[in-house]
Structures are given as structure tokens and as C-alpha cells.
Amino acid sequence: MIRLAVALGIAFVFFAGCAAVEPVLQDVGVRGAELTDAPGLAAAVADVWTGYSRTDTPPRVLLVTGPDLTCTDPSSRNPGFAVLLASGPACREGYTLLPFAVSVAYHGQPWSQSALAHELEHVALIRNGQGTPLGDPGHATAGFQLGGAVDQANARLSVEGL
Numbered sequence: 001m002i003r004l005a006v007a008l009g010i011a012f013v014f015f016a017g018c019a020a021v022e023p024v025l026q027d028v029g030v031r032g033a034e035l036t037d038a039p040g041l042a043a044a045v046a047d048v049w050t051g052y053s054r055t056d057t058p059p060r061v062l063l064v065t066g067p068d069l070t071c072t073d074p075s076s077r078n079p080g081f082a083v084l085l086a087s088g089p090a091c092r093e094g095y096t097l098l099p100f101a102v103s104v105a106y107h108g109q110p111w112s113q114s115a116l117a118h119e120l121e122h123v124a125l126i127r128n129g130q131g132t133p134l135g136d137p138g139h140a141t142a143g144f145q146l147g148g149a150v151d152q153a154n155a156r157l158s159v160e161g162l
């Protein structure tokens, strides 16, 4: 499954706008570009986020595409990218480290078949101060269970053709 790591020290420095931190974030798996013109992305983000009953601004969605999809997520068998987890290097199709940005592998698939809803759930938990550790990297909370909020969000996206 997609994992999440929280490094508040990195987050703090990133908030401070230190350009030297960006390579560090990429090293651990925060990567991709903000491709706001990706088909259906804005609608999908809005749908998922409001479906989670959020009224705050959703995180930036960084899409990892093309040659940056360098590996295969062993759980989903979908194209993914390199991340650094607490357990070591891994390949994932989504990654959330920070409360204001997520990385999602994108190779033209519908958003309902991407990690978008999954990563937005991590962010919602982080912002709510929920999960042990924060953000629930082990996917123990209700939203990640079969038929939970993430599955429901993806089902909505699918119905809407997103």
C-alpha cells in the first residue's frame, strides 16, 4: 500500500521557504509537478475533498509522470516512483509527507484509479491531528478500510467519469 511519512522538521523548514530543502524533499519522495491542466484533476480534487466534508483549501497535487515513473508499486502493480519510508526505499504510486502537498503517479488513468483520494485522506487526517502516527501511515483508520471514505470517493469519481 501507499505509505506516508511525517517529518515535521522538514515541513517547518519548507514552510520557511528554504530553497535548499527542495532536493531533500525529492529525495524522500515529495516529487512531481503541479499540472493544473491535467484533464479532470481540478474537478476530481474538489469532489474528493468536499466528499471528505472539508471546507479548507485542498493541498497542491504534484503529478509524477513519464520518465519519473521509474518503478512498479508492488501492491497495485501500477507505475510508481521512488520514496523513502521509515522501513527504507520503496516504490509507491502516491506519497504524502506534508499537509499542503501530495504526490500522485499519473499516466493518463482515470483519477478514480489513481492514488489521489488515498493521499487526500492522509492530508485530511494530518490536518485533523488524527492517526497514530499522525496521518495514519499504516492505514488503520476507517477511511482506508474496504468501503471506507477513500473507496467511496473513488466510486463517486468513477460514476462521474473522472
Ligand SMILES: [Zn+2]
Pocket: 001, 002, 003, 004, 118, 122, 137, 139
Ligand atoms: Zn497511504
